[in-house]
Amino acid sequence: MRMAQSGAQQDDAHISKTVDRAGEAAAEGGPVGRPAATGAARRAGLLVTLVLGGLTALPPLSMDMYLPALPAVTESLHASAATVQLTLTACLTGMALGQVVVGPLSDRWGRRAPLLLGMAVYVVATVICVFAPTAELLIGFRLVQGLAGAAGIVIARAVVRDLYDGVEMARFFSTLMLISGAAPVVAPLIGGQVLRFTDWRGIFAVLAVVGLLLTLVVWKWLHETLPPQDRHTGGFADALRTMRGLLADRVFTGYMIAGSLAFAVLFSYVSASPFVVQEIYGASPQTFSLLFGVNSIGLVVVGQINGKLLVGRVSLDKALAFGLSVIVLAATALLVMTSGILGEVGLVPIAAGLFVLMSAMGLAMPNTNAQALMRTKHAAGSASALLGTSSFLVGAIASPLVGIAGEGTAVPMAVVQLVCGLGAMACFLGMCRPWQRTS
Numbered sequence: 247m248r249m250a251q252s253g254a255q256q257d258d259a260h261i262s263k264t265v266d267r268a269g270e271a272a273a274e275g276g277p278v279g280r281p282a283a284t285g286a287a288r289r290a291g292l293l294v295t296l297v298l299g300g301l302t303a304l305p306p307l308s309m310d311m312y313l314p315a316l317p318a319v320t321e322s323l324h325a326s327a328a329t330v331q332l333t334l335t336a337c338l339t340g341m342a343l344g345q346v347v348v349g350p351l352s353d354r355w356g357r358r359a360p361l362l363l364g365m366a367v368y369v370v371a372t373v374i375c376v377f378a379p380t381a382e383l384l385i386g387f388r389l390v391q392g393l394a395g396a397a398g399i400v401i402a403r404a405v406v407r408d409l410y411d412g413v414e415m416a417r418f419f420s421t422l423m424l425i426s427g428a429a430p431v432v433a434p435l436i437g438g439q440v441l442r443f444t445d446w447r448g449i450f451a452v453l454a455v456v457g458l459l460l461t462l463v464v465w466k467w468l469h470e471t472l473p474p475q476d477r478h479t480g481g482f483a484d485a486l487r488t489m490r491g492l493l494a495d496r497v498f499t500g501y502m503i504a505g506s507l508a509f510a511v512l513f514s515y516v517s518a519s520p521f522v523v524q525e526i527y528g529a530s531p532q533t534f535s536l537l538f539g540v541n542s543i544g545l546v547v548v549g550q551i552n553g554k555l556l557v558g559r560v561s562l563d564k565a566l567a568f569g570l571s572v573i574v575l576a577a578t579a580l581l582v583m584t585s586g587i588l589g590e591v592g593l594v595p596i597a598a599g600l601f602v603l604m605s606a607m608g609l610a611m612p613n614t615n616a617q618a619l620m621r622t623k624h625a626a627g628s629a630s631a632l633l634g635t636s637s638f639l640v641g642a643i644a645s646p647l648v649g650i651a652g653e654g655t656a657v658p659m660a661v662v663q664l665v666c667g668l669g670a671m672a673c674f675l676g677m678c679r680p681w682q683r684t685s
Contacts, residue, residue, distance in 0.1 A: 295418070297468050298405060299425035300460050301361075301398030304368075305341055308395055308453055309334065310433035315446035322446065325381035333381070333388045340392020342638035345400040347393070349631025350485035353478045357401050357408070357627075358470045364397025365461040372454040376447050398460075400630045407619045407626035408471035413558045415620065419612035420553025428546060478625070488628045498621050500677025502633055504570070505614030506640040507670035511573060511663045512607055513641030515541075515600065518648035518659035526656050527593040537597050541604040548608030562613045563680035569609025570674060573667040576603035581660035596656070603663065610670070617678070 312334070320330045344364075351360040371390040378384040406418050440449050478484060493499050523534045556565050580599040583591040615633060622629035644666060648659040674680070 293467055294405075294409065295421060297460075297463055298402040299422060300463065301402040302422050303425050303429040304398050304457065304460060305392075305395045306429040307433045307436075307456065308372075308391060309337055310429075311437035311440070311449050311453065312446075313434050314438045314441055315449055318441070318446045319381075319384070323378075323381045323384065329381050329385075332385050336385045336389040337392040337395075338638065338642060340389045340394075341396045341399065342392075342635050342642065344393035344396025345631040345634040345638075347631075348397045349400045349404065349627040349629075349634075350478075350488065352401050352404055352472070352627035353488070353625055354485070356470050356472045356474075356477060357405055358464075358468065361397050361401045361464060361468075362461065364394045364401075365457060365464060368394035368397075369454055369457040369461060372450050372457055375450040376454065396634070400627065400634050403615065403619065403630035403633065404626040405468075405471050407623065407630070411623075412620070413562075416557045416562055416613060416616040417553040419616050420549045420557065420608075422612075428542065472626075476624075485628060488625045489632060492622060492625060492629055492632060495621060497678050498618050498629070500673045500679075501614045501618035502636050504566075504670040504673040504678070505611060505618065505633060506636040507666040507673065508570070508573065508607065508610040508614065509637040510640045510644035510666040511577070511603070511670075512611075513645045514648045514659055514662045514666070515604060517645040518656070519600065521649070522596070522656040522659055523593070526654070527596060529593055537600070541601050544601050544605035545608045548605045549612060550608075552609050552612060556609075561680075562617055563678070565609050566613040566617070566674065567680065569606045569613070570667065570671045572606035573603060573610060574664065574671055576600075576606065577660060577664035577667045581657065581664055584656040584660050 316327075316330055316334075319325070319333070320327055323330070348360050348364060368391060371387045371394060374387045375384060375391065378387060402422070406415060406422070410418050436452075437449050440452055444451075478488065519538065520534060523529045523537060524531065529537070552565060576599050580596065580603065582588060583595055583599065618633055619626060619629055644662055647662050650658050
């Protein structure tokens, strides 16, 4: 038994050194994971993927597992539906703002310490949500839960930037797309199953357990990826200067805004599709769930095609341009169909348009992140914070606009998607100017 334990410890040490060497290779601009010939190196890569995937999946799980329980929360806490909806808004706001705080902290103190602190606070806040006696207290600690959970999003992207470069980074973001694309689909199903055995408080109990397990995994296996000599030594003022410098980079800002507007297209779809598909086009909840799942699969599959087939063979800018073009064309088709220009249009053409639109996200989202972060090795945490916060804020602004014309038309959804798609393309062409660079 002692021999087995000793062998396991040696293998863990070997994996740790392999991950550290991968970070050094990335920092030197060399290929990451290329001599991944040993079994330990492959396990190290898989381990990092699983850990970062878990950190990426936790925020959507925190948001979407809770959705089936909203009516039960309203009844249990004797609150209005509008008040209970604020528990979602608070969590989303926390996720947006928390990234601005945690990102620069990770550039100053390294990745592990802020991540472990954020995960610990997440677990405590989630446990308090389990026992929250009032809607007001639940709203407050959902805000804290979002602020702390943001650490996983922003630091996961920063760790990818620490360990990988170039096409390897783009491939890794496409892999994370597989997880982040599946999590919002699976989360409500998990929440519904949990409600079969317990009440809404049980959902938070499950999230607390998941958060605790993920914290232990990070503590045990995710080693520091930002060497002390690469860390920023300044305080809050220095962090602000770093962010100002990033925003002054026209190309970085162009990718950031283009990615945020593409994310807004996704948010508008999530906000409007339950109403559009079920209320306007008469689909059952089961049909809507099926279509939602199929669209998510399309996004994930295209993301994997991007990472496995296109990256390294086609420039990231060309893949991004194609993805944004498809988004604009699909949004235009949806606007034509929903406006009545072609007469009465049924569910099938609308569903097809939404499928094409969402699948194109698999090209737009990972490539905007990769291209932006490729310019920010010196401040990956701050850059990741700006990317995440911008996406969440622009998405949150776009989401309410899809219902601005009332419940009888899907035109606002298509208009928001087309405007955001055109805006993303304009930023990409006007600010990134891909023809002036090779990528």
